[in-house]
Amino acid sequence: DTGVSQDPRHKITKRGQNVTFRCDPISEHNRLYWYRQTLGQGPEFLTYFQNEAQLEKSRLLSDRFSAERPKGSFSTLEIQRTEQGDSAMYLCASSFPRGEYNEQFFGPGTRLTVL
Amino acid sequence: AQSVTQPDIHITVSEGASLELRCNYSYGATPYLFWYVQSPGQGLQLLLKYFSGDTLVQGIKGFEAEFKRSQSSFNLRKPSVHWSDAAEYFCAVGGGSYQKVTFGIGTKLQVIP
Numbered sequence: 561d562t563g564v565s566q567d568p569r570h571k572i573t574k575r576g577q578n579v580t581f582r583c584d585p586i587s588e589h590n591r592l593y594w595y596r597q598t599l600g601q602g603p604e605f606l607t608y609f610q611n612e613a614q615l616e617k618s619r620l621l622s623d624r625f626s627a628e629r630p631k632g633s634f635s636t637l638e639i640q641r642t643e644q645g646d647s648a649m650y651l652c653a654s655s656f657p658r659g660e661y662n663e664q665f666f667g668p669g670t671r672l673t674v675l
Numbered sequence: 676a677q678s679v680t681q682p683d684i685h686i687t688v689s690e691g692a693s694l695e696l697r698c699n700y701s702y703g704a705t706p707y708l709f710w711y712v713q714s715p716g717q718g719l720q721l722l723l724k725y726f727s728g729d730t731l732v733q734g735i736k737g738f739e740a741e742f743k744r745s746q747s748s749f750n751l752r753k754p755s756v757h758w759s760d761a762a763e764y765f766c767a768v769g770g771g772s773y774q775k776v777t778f779g780i781g782t783k784l785q786v787i788p
Contacts, residue, residue: 593775602679602778602781603776
């Protein structure tokens with residue numbers, strides 16, 4: 561068990577370009593979450609998957625954002641036509657339901673800078 | 676809706692001094708509470724968590740937190756701060772239908788010699 565991994569760790573792009581991030585959860589975890597953290601703020605929930613089904617999306621997730629988890633394992637988060645306001649740390653977390661509450665384990669994050 | 680308030684954005688303490696970081700939460704049912712630490716450019720590390728039982732919980736790195744239902748608080752404490760504790764600390768509450776975590780704005784801790 562190597563923990564949650566995210567790739568890339570850093571991404572610099574120009575405004576208007578598309579970017580895609582990948583998250584590999586802990587292997588037996590069927591729940592996967594994406595969060596966004598902007599400078600000076602705490603992480604904010606973006607979206608949630610249970611297996612391959614996307615069950616909840618935050619209002620923060622505009623139509624330029626799309627997330628997938630095609631086989632219920634890794635997930636991708638794509639941002640189309642990036643804007644400077646998209647600059648943030650994108651965090652992925654995974655969990656497996658055990659008992660009353662399922663603790664989420666966070667990855668190291670992908671830091672996006674939009675120039 | 677669940678929410679977390681961390682009233683102190685920035686705290687400075689001397690090395691060796693005691694520390695208390697404040698956290699107040701709002702949640703309609705039994706809360707699941709967490710403290711995370713984040714060093715610059717790093718991901719989130721879980722310090723401790725409260726699900727139920729003893730209201731004083733022990734965590735890693737010598738941290739502890741006390742759950743006080745009557746005050747809706749979950750303050751983080753450490754008796755003697757080390758320079759390596761300088762980081763940003765996030766209080767969080769988990770719950771709801773998909774058990775997403777709601778974070779506070781964070782408290783940045785500076786440790787001076």
